[in-house]
Amino acid sequence: MLKWLKNLFSFNFWGVRKNFKLGLYGPPNSGKTTLANRICKDWLDQDLGTVSPIPHETREIQQKESVVIKSKDGKELQFNLVDTPGIATRIDYEDFLKHGMTEKSAKKRAREATKGVIEAIKWLDEVDTVCVVLDATQDPFSQVNVTILGNLQARDIPVVVVANKIDLRRAKMKRVEAAFPQYDIVGISARTGKNMDDFYETLFKLAKR
Template sequence: MGLLTGLRDSIGRVTERLFSASDPKRIGIYGPPNAGKTTLANRIARDWTGDAIGPESHVPHETRRARRKENVEIERNGRTVTIDIVDTPGVTTKVDYKEFLEHDIDEEDAVRRSREATEGVAEAMHWLREDVDGVIYVLDSTEDPFTQVNTMLIGIIESQELPVLILANKTDLEDSNIKRIEDAFPQHETIPLSALEGDNMDEVYDQIAEYFG
């Protein structure tokens, strides 16, 4: 009886691996608030499916829950890579409701948003530890990348042995500094882009196909 049970379990594991290998890879889009994660997620989704994932906003923490776009087929160099995009809330050590007041949001709504954003950070961390197969890490190239949050998240991604692409976003802005991001994380290749303008997206798609295919 034990032999039969072991055989069934072994066959089940092999079958699971065979089927899971063809399943779409879940790719989490991570980074600090306002780095352009949703803009990038929408750019990818629109380019390959025609649909957006969620609203874009200059207000911090507008994405307060992870949003998923399934079965995005990216065709590069004669092959097709299928991924599920997970647009996650911006990760930060603290969400202050006063940030929302600066954008003409009343106090009650600001408090609600800050609470939801805090819960969203916890959800993003859960996805990172349990539910993604790879990470696209988006940084605002006009901001200093040497932060506690960025160092922590990159460390967690590396400890999970997840493939990661680091994207230096907002190259359309005058203060963009790609080298600063390259110097912050020299162990990973940095890809410059403007998700808003669509600049250098061909290279982004080539790298997605190579890393996550």
């Protein structure tokens, strides 16, 4: 009831929701923080977090409050951007050693990463709308992707699937579309900014739900 009332009063004149929490969820290294940085760079001229080729670089929830984006026809959308640690079912410090980390640093990173996953899952209760960010070069059928999407559906949280890294040759948009035919899917490259206009338009559509 409280959530319903909160939602009712969170729509502006055009029926577009304002001041909601937009969560970025997905497996590690899918580009969630790169996307968060792209959004912040485009609209606030600043970054949100650091990115790295080593998985689990983001190990704590990062928030940017009051991000305001504008549509082509002048509408505004305001939200708090929530970048979450990548969700994984396994975390092995030995995997970090392969990236040249010392054993001590790898163990520390693994410890922090497990806490990050727990935090990300807890935050599912806090977010109003979610972008599930997938790496379009990877197998979309991973159980983590399916579990996150299923969970959001069960909670009735509006969701868009973002197929990231479409600038790479190995990216297969059709494979992502075939895996999740029931969802809105937008292909982007957060790194190069390719298709970001479509992404922002999708956020406006999503905010109306």
